[in-house]
Amino acid sequence: MESYKRVFLKLSGEALAGEKKSGFDEATCVNVAKQVKELVDKGIQVGVVIGGGNFWRGRTSENIDRTKADQIGMLATIMNCIYVSEIFRSVGMKTQVLTPFECGNMTKVFSKDRANKYFEKGMVVFFAGGTGHPYFSTDTGVVLRAVEMEADVILLAKAIDGVYDSDPKVNPSAKKYDELSMQEVLDQKLQVIDLTATIMCLENKMPLLVFGLNQENSIVNTVNGNFNGTKVTI
Secondary structure, X not given: OOXXXXXXXXXXHHHHHHHHOOOXXXXXXXXXXXXXXXXXXOOOEEEEEEOOOOOOOHHHOOOOXXXXXXXXXXXXXXXXXXXXXXXXXXXXXXXEEEEOOOEOEOOEEOOHHHHHHHHHOOOEEEEOOOOOOOOOOHHHXXXXXXXXXXXXXXXXXEOOOOEEOOOOOOOOOOOEXXXXXXXXXXXXXXXXXXXXXXXXXXXXXXXXXXXXOOOOOHHHHHHHOOOOOEEEEX
């Protein structure tokens, strides 16, 4: 079993919305918080990146400039991180939200030194606002921060329980992979994460563990090696 010192957890906004599909499902968020607390109590440092899809899918409108749409998406991720950070605090963790740009007194501006200082204090650090630039997704955001902060692995918690050779919602006989390489993800265009993020993982040797958020105790089980998702190796 792998022994992780620092992990980055990527949550999709949609997964946090639960059945409601938008906004927050508090029970889902509390469940995530309790699992993360188990990891923190063991001394594992946890960074969190959250997508914005429960509030904003900018690609759905032809009327909005792509840069502006992406900026709205960045703000959606900040709202998500502030909310989930508070849920984490409610179960007994210390947290801090970092953004790549100023947000008044709501967050702190990201720097590697600052993030390391918070990790050393046993805090869960939320990396909100993506990369701070348009044309980059939160997939790229999590890989960038995980590489920069020298994480051991990215935990990709999705609405689906792993990587399949085709969409299991469309194709009932889709085959699930237990393990495959980042190069195979690229070659087969499997869209586990977007193309930019996949290439960054490949170049910087950052492995992924892909699993279903909705499965019982899935985050803790994944870190403990009791894993039934897909391991994407480097």
